[in-house]
Amino acid sequence: MCAPIRSLTVMAVILALFSSGLSQAKQPTPEERAYKFRTSLFQTFAWKLGQLAQAKGRDDQSAFTQHAKDLVYLSTMTDEGFSIENSIPEGSKAKPEIWQDSDGFSDKAANLKALSEGLLESQAMADFDPRKFGSKACGSCHREYKVKD
Numbered sequence: 001m002c003a004p005i006r007s008l009t010v011m012a013v014i015l016a017l018f019s020s021g022l023s024q025a026k027q028p029t030p031e032e033r034a035y036k037f038r039t040s041l042f043q044t045f046a047w048k049l050g051q052l053a054q055a056k057g058r059d060d061q062s063a064f065t066q067h068a069k070d071l072v073y074l075s076t077m078t079d080e081g082f083s084i085e086n087s088i089p090e091g092s093k094a095k096p097e098i099w100q101d102s103d104g105f106s107d108k109a110a111n112l113k114a115l116s117e118g119l120l121e122s123q124a125m126a127d128f129d130p131r132k133f134g135s136k137a138c139g140s141c142h143r144e145y146k147v148k149d
Contacts (some may be wrong), residue, residue: 032047048071049133056128076113094147108140115137
């Protein structure tokens with residue numbers, strides 16, 4: 001057997017073995033997917049808050065505005081991460097109160113969006129304090145709807 005055909009054969013066998021392993025892997029439940037979505041969302045939100053602080057430190061209004069726009073967009077997806085009732089798989093720190101008090105939770109999600117939109121105002125970069133913002137925007141929800149570490 002010539003080298004190119006042998007290489008293709010080996011690659012085909014490896015691909016077939018890999019593919020069958022993937023199909024047999026346990027698929028995440030909708031609750032697990034919702035948990036992964038919101039965890040990723042909030043990690044991205046935290047990253048963007050850090051980027052805002054760095055932009056302020058560099059006195060880079062353009063970067064600050066772009067990161068603020070990103071936060072506004074991310075804040076519109078908060079409810080989506082909690083759309084599956086009681087999606088509290090292992091590892092989640094969400095409390096059932098999120099779904100028991102859906103109006104209160106939605107109000108806090110709306111507050112997050114409004115505070116994020118406030119970062120687009122002309123004086124926002126000068127007044128930005130990541131700790132104060134985090135306490136107002138994130139902390140209000142975490143204090144009520146997240147299991148303490």
